[in-house]
Amino acid sequence: VKDESNRFGLPAFKILGPSWAIPKILSQRFGLPLREFARFDTIRRRLAEVGKITLACATDGNHGRAVAFMGRMLGLPTRVYVPDGTSTARIQAVESEGATVVVGGTYEEAIERAAAELEDNGLLIQDNAWEGYEEIPRLIVEGYSTMLWEIEDHFRSLRAPDPTHVVVQVGVGSLADAVVRHYRRRGLGQPPVIICVEPVKAACLLTSVRAGEVVKIGGWQNSIMAGLNCAIPSAISFPLLRRYVDCFMSVEDDRAREAMCELAAEGIVAGETGAAGLAGLLELVRGRHNLASAGWLGLDHTSRVLLFNTEGATDPASFTHIVGRSPDTIR
Numbered sequence: 001v002k003d004e005s006n007r008f009g010l011p012a013f014k015i016l017g018p019s020w021a022i023p024k025i026l027s028q029r030f031g032l033p034l035r036e037f038a039r040f041d042t043i044r045r046r047l048a049e050v051g052k053i054t055l056a057c058a059t060d061g062n063h064g065r066a067v068a069f070m071g072r073m074l075g076l077p078t079r080v081y082v083p084d085g086t087s088t089a090r091i092q093a094v095e096s097e098g099a100t101v102v103v104g105g106t107y108e109e110a111i112e113r114a115a116a117e118l119e120d121n122g123l124l125i126q127d128n129a130w131e132g133y134e135e136i137p138r139l140i141v142e143g144y145s146t147m148l149w150e151i152e153d154h155f156r157s158l159r160a161p162d163p164t165h166v167v168v169q170v171g172v173g174s175l176a177d178a179v180v181r182h183y184r185r186r187g188l189g190q191p192p193v194i195i196c197v198e199p200v201k202a203a204c205l206l207t208s209v210r211a212g213e214v215v216k217i218g219g220w221q222n223s224i225m226a227g228l229n230c231a232i233p234s235a236i237s238f239p240l241l242r243r244y245v246d247c248f249m250s251v252e253d254d255r256a257r258e259a260m261c262e263l264a265a266e267g268i269v270a271g272e273t274g275a276a277g278l279a280g281l282l283e284l285v286r287g288r289h290n291l292a293s294a295g296w297l298g299l300d301h302t303s304r305v306l307l308f309n310t311e312g313a314t315d316p317a318s319f320t321h322i323v324g325r326s327p328d329t330i331r
């Protein structure tokens with residue numbers, strides 16, 4: 001399990017996207033080499049020359065906190081739009097970084113509003129793409145690759161064999177995009193089987209793959225796996241995922257609860273979204289209807305499965321309710 005419950009003091013992997021994309025995009029705006037934007041103090045100095053740039057984004061929580069963190073580090077005002085139903089703990093976490101939070105609508109409506117209300121020199125830092133908005137999401141996918149190279153380095157240092165299977169949770173698919181680029185790159189000896197997991201209540205990738213094109217799913221995406229509550233997959237990631245992923249599946253919220261408890265028993269604090277990859281694996285090996293799929297995918301007791309705990313206890317009260325212990329008693 002690649003444990004991302006603490007990265008730069010934030011309880012999710014998401015900062016890897018904005019911390020790469022924002023300096024890169026600023027260096028382009030200023031027409032200066034990226035190395036001049038490698039440190040917070042030099043970026044702040046450059047920004048002082050042009051006056052305030054506002055950062056904006058929509059989020060289910062973790063991405064917004066990451067953008068807000070960057071805003072705080074760079075001294076930029078940040079506005080974060082979250083859908084109705086976002087838990088108070090997640091809203092407060094974004095506010096704790098000094099950002100203004102605007103609540104309303106679905107996740108997709110929050111994105112529309114973030115884009116519509118953007119100031120002329122503002123930067124929309126979104127972790128998913130649509131036609132005409134592709135550059136920043138591409139950079140965010142690049143940023144996520146850090147995590148995959150860290151895994152590679154770690155496996156090498158242990159002389160551990162590569163994984164046979166990689167299970168990754170999907171919201172809009174940017175994280176899975178980074179996983180696919182890494183494990184389907186040229187020259188890799190034995191590429192692992194890649195499995196994408198979504199909540200049953202927000203299976204937009206699975207639905208789109210079945211349809212053969214990007215589709216927007218209906219209804220209200222209100223899974224407890226809040227980071228995965230999306231209705232449309234990212235336009236740049238969908239073609240890649242459709243082509244290179246071996247299995248698309250969805251899981252009920254109860255599997256995520258079960259996975260959180262299993263991870264806690266191993267000393268790993270995983271929030272609902274963080275545990276979603278294990279929820280997929282458990283569904284394959286324990287789910288009555290999916291045992292055959294495990295066989296087709298070559299999953300057995302010799303498999304070495306890589307999972308990503310992409311978030312810690314981002315809603316501590318919910319974690320305690322589900323696991324029966326508070327997050328700080330785990331480990």
Ligand SMILES: Cc1ncc(COP(=O)(O)O)c(C=O)c1O
Nearest residue numbers: 062171172173174175227310311
């Ligand atoms: C903790 C966590 N894990 C996984 C994901 C899924 O990432 P993506 O939306 O790129 O598929 C998210 C998305 O917000 C998240 O917050």
